[in-house]
Every structure is written in structure tokens, then in C-alpha cells.
Amino acid sequence: MSDNLTLDEIAKRAGVSRTTASRVLNNGPNVRPEVRARVQRIIDETGYRPHPVARSLASQQSHVIGLVLPRRTEVLFNDPYFPRLTQGVAQACNDHNYTLALFLLQTAADEEKFYPRLSHKGLLDGIVIQVGQIGDNLIARLLESDVPTVVAGRPLNQPTANYVDVDNVAGAYTAVMHLLRLGHKRIGTITGEMHTTAALDRYTGYCKALQEHGLPVDETLVREGYFTEIGGYEAMQRLLPHKPDAIFSASDAMSLGALRAIHEAGLNVPRDIALVSFDDLPPATIARPQLTTVHQPVLAFGIKAVEMLLDVIKNGPTPPRQIIMETKLVIRDSCGAPTR
Amino acid sequence: MSDNLTLDEIAKRAGVSRTTASRVLNNGPNVRPEVRARVQRIIDETGYRPHPVARSLASQQSHVIGLVLPRRTEVLFNDPYFPRLTQGVAQACNDHNYTLALFLLQTAADEEKFYPRLSHKGLLDGIVIQVGQIGDNLIARLLESDVPTVVAGRPLNQPTANYVDVDNVAGAYTAVMHLLRLGHKRIGTITGEMHTTAALDRYTGYCKALQEHGLPVDETLVREGYFTEIGGYEAMQRLLPHKPDAIFSASDAMSLGALRAIHEAGLNVPRDIALVSFDDLPPATIARPQLTTVHQPVLAFGIKAVEMLLDVIKNGPTPPRQIIMETKLVIRDSCGAPTR
């Protein structure tokens, strides 16, 4: 093993000082080529690896970033969204030689317990935190601390926050416009939890499209679905009596539930009810009919969040950075439009 | 923030030496109660937090453990199994005040790149690694290194490995016995990837049940499904021409695909084909009909793995530890049995 081998030892074997050895290890300047080669050879031969913790202590940076997923992990891990986000973050970490520390804060108690750890400049160089419920103040507290932080999703009332989000309003707007153009008049919506900005923004896009089309927002056609299959199922059941001819569902997981409720009622999608969804995650193509859905680039989203964070770590928190990523409507079978 | 506050500073304010301050910080012995109280008060008042990295360097342990999920993360993160496992591991880490580092090694190149990091006693106190493909030698190499390692799932040909697994053979056996008792004769199976021990063991259980019942294993009724919905779908399509009257599917995700294929063929579950699955994850209750399935305690599994690891870290690798967790058949609608 490469353990128990120290930089001192490498330096000794190469006949140089530890300082010089450190320089070649870190590709620093001011080392004569032949010396560099000699030291490098020893490093390669011995398979020496610097001790990451010692390095962190001396350099004041750990090359570890934290991904914080607060609360409601029952939802988190039933929705393929979060695993996918995690995957994107992990991939970006790998690419940039950072280690990913994962914090699943399932309860308020967890949050309290972890807050000191997170806010302490020590183990973590920075944090990507998934935006949670609006009432949560973890994000606010993190932003007050001097730990570089990037929020995944738009946090409410945090103008100085660095965040990356997808254009939920535009995405939802496009989805509903699509239904309108197909001639639907009674378009219902299954929203996510209305204390999340994602749900709010998608609802806003829904309203905007209706209004532009001169249609009122009918409250009886709006139901909250909590971003889960069951949630979508129950919301759809409550929607059915009001005879919608189309539904905009704010997530693929909920759409699965909505489909189930519609089918159980003996109705057909898209013939009786057209459905447009949001996410374009695996459920979209597994569902029958396959879902017409607003594609959001979740993997790229996670990657962007990490890259933004590394930028903040490197160049400081000002000015605040914000990236809004584009969405794209993917037309499949559930809306009844010709798929060309 | 509590940063820039050092133990030296605490010691100075309390009028003791750093050594004594360290002792009360770590609840060490040999401190006069009044002194302990005085130091503790300063710590509480200032909100002082020891620098984790400095602590790691001095104590030679980081309180960080790694969860390594090798390869095939396309599969990993489409199957709810892995998020759930991660959740269990994360929860146990929280409970024991360890930090979780997540390594998603998607390619062989990732593995190569990460191996040195993993095997270096430094950042990681220990590793929980998900058993991967049989050909993988990452586990073997890790076991050779002196980093405490616990394998999630039974690794092949690694008698000295610490691992926790569920009793896949018994679980599958029970599932198939259930179908046999219901009077089915042509019981097919959709296996997972046959280079994983989970798939192999479940197949073994399937064969065992048939043989005990005096039935031959009919190769035309066995198909590999790669542990995904699509995999289950395709496997079922190839199985249908051979007219099975029941199916044992080695995972819930695959069962979803199998159901889809059966329904598309105009057949009914359980009337035309009975289905028993494995996992009891969310898809099992989302599917229609709801799946009769072998419950495996995934969350507890992740927790056990961490606890075993902490034990190995504390007490050394010998003797090798092995835990086999029980499974339980959960009877729902897809097998046609009365659900009492």
C-alpha cells in the first residue's frame, strides 16, 4: 500500500527537501526539469499518495463538497428526480476531483444537529443544497454563514443566493399552451406541494397560459398532489368529477398516479382526457401511454450546480450567480397530438 | 460563527492548558469536575466546534465512511433499491455521527481513478461497497487493502469478506413454493443479470422449489431481465409464447415491465398468469394489480451494513462477519391467492 509513505520519505529518497517534493507533487513552478523528473519518478515508483487530511489541514481546503437534501426523503427517494440529481452532482464531483458528502436531513432534528457541521469551515469546502419547503430556514442560515453555498432550485426571498433552477414557469406555460392549441377547454392541473417554489412556478405558468388564452382559472380544476404517485392518484380522483378534458400534471411521478386513477374510472388517455406532464424522467416512457412531458435536464442541472459552487469557492460569493435552465416539451402519446 | 476559534483559545479563556481543554472536549477522564465545568461553559458559550480536519489528522480517524456504488448507475438509479439503500446507510451514519461520502463509479475508468483514494487510509475510515458484477475486482482489491470494508450483498469467492446479504435463495424459494401451492405448473422466471449473486441466488431458490416439487427446470421458461422495467418487459415478451401460467420475477422494477407485456398481450394478472415478485419497494403497491412480492428489508440492510462496518473499524477484521437477513413473502393481488 501507498500508506505510511510520507512526503518526507519521498523527499529523502529523491535527495531534495520536502518543500521541493511538495512542489512537484502539486505541479508548482520553479523546479528544475531534471529534479522534477527525478522526484516524479520516485512518486510513480512508490505509488505515493499524499494524505488528503494532512493536505486539507495545511491548505485550508478539503476538496469535499456537501450535497444536502433536506426533509421529506420519503418523497425524495420515491421520486426518481433526486437520485438523478445526486447522480449529476456525483458525476461533476468526480470530474473535478472533489469528494461528495451526502447529507440526508430527514427531520427538523437532523437539521439542527447538522447545521453546525455544515456551517463550519472545515470538512466542507462548499454546499449544494436542494431547496426545501418554504418555511425552512436552513438555507437562510447557510447563506448567512460564510460557507460557499449554491441552492438547487429557486429559494424564496433570498435575493443574494446563488442558485440554479429550471424555467418552471415557461415549461408549464408551454405544456398548457400545447393543450390549448389542441383545442382543450377544461384543463385541470395537479400541482406539487404549494410550499415549494417548483410547484408554485409551474402553477404560475399554468395560470399564465390560460389567461393569455382568455380562460379563467377554475379552482375546482386545481389539486395539490405532493409530488408522489399516490398524490397524483388521489388528486386525479378528486379532479375527475369536474370533468376535465385535459390535465397538466407537475411531475411524472404524479402523472403515473393520475393515469391510474383515470384508467380505473374507465376512461382513456388521451382520448377522454389528455395529459401533459413535467420532468421527462424514466416513468415518462414506462407509462402507457407514454407521457408527453416537459423535459428538464436534471443531470445537467446537478452538474451546473457543482460548477457554480466551484466558481463561488474560487472567486467569492459576489456577485450572486443565478442560472435558469431551459426546458423542452417532449411530445409522446398522452396528449393526443400527432407525434410526427 | 464558531470558526477561527481554536482549542488554544478556549484553553486560554478557561485558564487551562490545551491538553486539559482537549480532555473535556472529548469527555476524557482525569479532569477535576470544577475544571471540567468551567471549560465546558466556555465551549458552550462560544459555540466552539473543533476543526474536524485537524482532529482527523491528529487522531488518525476521519469519522467519514464511504458508500461505493460501482458501475451501471443507469440501472442503479432507475431501480428504487439503490436510493433506499443509500437512505439506510445515510441514516445510520447520522445516528452514529459519521459523515457519508458517496462514490458513484459509473465506468471502469472511474473505478481505476478512485481506487487509490479508496484504499488510502486517510479520508475514509471504512467503506460499504455494493457488490457489483462478478468480474469486478474492485472488491477483491479493497479487501486486500487494510481499509475496513463491508460488502452489501454476497460477493462471490471472497470467504474473508465481511458482508450483509438477504437470504435470496430462501426468499425466491418461498415465492415459487407459493405459486406451486396455488397449483401452477408452468412457472417461468425472469432473472436479474446472471453475473450478480442476487440474480444467481434467486434463480437457485427458484430451481430448488421446482425440484422439490418434482418439476424440471424448463430453460424456455427462464429469461434474463437485467433488473430494469424494460428488461422485465422484454423478457416477458420472450416468455409469453411458451405459455407460462405463472412467473417469478426477481425484482419489482422488472415486474412492472412484465405486467406491461402481459397486459399488452391481452392477458390478465392473476387470472391468466400469476406473478410473484421480489423487493417490496414502492412499485409493488403502485402496480395494478398490486404485487405479491418477497419483502426484503432494504433500509435495515443499509443500516446493518454500517453497523457492521463500525464494528470492523473498532474491533478489527477478524473473524469475518456475515449477516444474512430474512425475507418475507407479502401476499397481495398479483398471485391470485386469497389475501385474507
Added chain:
DNA sequence: GTAGGACTTGGAAGCGCTTCCAAAAATCAG
């Protein structure tokens, strides 16, 4: 031949903590 500049090098001081060990203080037995 030499002064000036540019490049190399290594000594030493940390980074913030734990822990060994010896010294000091307190306790106990007789």
C-alpha cells in the same frame, strides 16, 4: 569580470488537534 536579475532550493513556521510522558497536586494508609 562583475553587478543585477531571474530562477531554484530548503529551513522553518504553521494548520488545529491528540496524546505521550513527566511533573505537580491531591489522596490515602499507617
Added chain:
DNA sequence: CTGATTTTTGGAAGCGCTTCCAAGTCCTAC
């Protein structure tokens, strides 16, 4: 009250690395 124990304390040496800074080396130009 004294010597032997036990408990409490702090000095000092690390843990393995980075990095500041001064010293040394090598050119180049005049």
C-alpha cells in the same frame, strides 16, 4: 505527619502536508 499512591495537569512532540521567506545558484548584459 510521612512516604507511597493515585489523580490531575500541562509541556512538548507529533499527525503529514503547504507555504512564506531568505538564501543560494545560474545567467545575462555590460
